[in-house]
Amino acid sequence: MDAGNESSNADFLLRGLFPGLKHSNFLVSTILLIYGVALTANSMLILLIWVDSQLHTPVYFLHGQLSVMVLSVIASTVPEMATDFFPGKRNISWVACGTQIFFFLTLGIAEWIFITLMAYDWYWYVAICNPLRYALIMSPRVCLQMAATSWAGGALTSLEHTAHAMHFPTCGSREISHFLCEVMAILKLACEDLSAYEKAVVVTSIVVLLIPLSFILASYALIFLSVHRVSSTEGRNKALATCSSHLTVVSLYFGPAMLVYMRPTSYHRPVLDQVLFMLGPILTPMMNPLIYSLRDKEVVVL
Template sequence: MGTGNTSEPTDFTRLPSPMYLLLSQLSLMDLTLTSSVVPKMAANFFSGRRGISLLACGTQIFVSLTVAISECILITLMCFDRYVAICHPLRYPVLVSPRECSRMAAASWAAGALTSLGHTAFTLHFRICSPREIPHFFCEVMAVLRIVCEDTSSYEKAVVVTSIFVLLLPLSFILSSYLLILLAILRMNSPEGRSKALATCSSHLCVVGLYFGPGMFIYMRPGSVKTPRLNQGLFLFETVLTPLLNPLAYSLRNKEVLSALKKLMKKTSVLQLRGRNFMIS
């Protein structure tokens, strides 16, 4: 990774930045995405009621789309972190400082929110036909467009164009950056250095695959093959399984994060034990 901290961290607040600032934002985005979909989905499943208000539907569209776009931008910026750390290590403290990482995170959220606001407002302005049944387990732009009474072909093309900018351009940047990273690794004389450099990139590449794979299948397939059942499966992977797999692919493979997690759990257990002893006495 880009920075190093020789002392063993004692909790998450002492993990070295700036790379963990970006990682914390990725975790926050995953948590926000899951929280915007799973609670309502679970409530509908257990109660048997499958209704949702227009306001709640719009909120789901806005939040899920904001997080999806913001996460795409953030993952791309995390690739920039790897590129600078391996190809320009001496310039890392300047180019990827904590202040710059804060700006990256803020820019990711802002770009996602602005883009999502436009799509949400435009989607909800269409007149919805009866029966108002969405062929999905949550409100999503393309699913809502399937039940409107107007011709949405032009807007669907705009969604595809947006997906090209949101998915293909960042993915092209990521692949180009990793090509330069690979060339830099091959020029390293030390086998240990090459192994360490590859290890710093493997987790990020796993996250890239988990995010961009389902995203490209969802938004960049021909309309004729966009069956509701297939879309539901892809969105289930994107909104539920990917946030669960990201910690395994990224955070929990990092020794410093594991060390901090173990210490935090140990500290919590000690505090709980002390509280029980106090109550008994």
């Protein structure tokens, strides 16, 4: 018990990004470039939506909220990774590690919930093509409720899992095989039976990943069926292009997350997990404004 308590108060050591890689400086510089592009593109989009009254619509309110979320996700990972990498100081305190896990999970889960709710928005806007009913359903109040539900759901779920993950005592090495404090990497250091908690993680993943993904796919299936009834070839092509680009973002958000959180701890490999984190929290924020809004005529004209 004493050893467990002592280990739970000590610092962790982050191994960093792909330890042993020969060209790690180039890789980190590339990631910082991606971070700069994502920061600039999403910030510009948020600014445009805020200052131009033509974009004060439910669709662009949702786009703006999603940009805030993806900016927060990449800002919670890349600067810390670069700060640890270049000076070579990779130790992180127990409190700082738990804080990083909490904010990362909060932002990630909020994104998943919000993208699911956005599928509901696009179902009415694209598939039903009924502007009057769309304005009635997607009122400003409903949009605010969607955003608040996403943030609250992410924070509450994250708080529960952060508390559980940081509660387990660690034995032996305090070295985390990752470039950030992440739940599954922390659990590999635990010296207790994790079978019950792993089941809880799977249940949570089903609730925040699998069920929402099923809902999104069902919504887009209805969209594709409705598109075939559109008489205009131009309207059909536009709807299909919009849906396909959105599904690309959905796959980048949900695919890596499902591979990370729906596998037992014993099946996790540090290199694969880091690659998955490259695709999700780092690469997707750069693509988000390009796929969701910068292709839209209203934004390009501005």
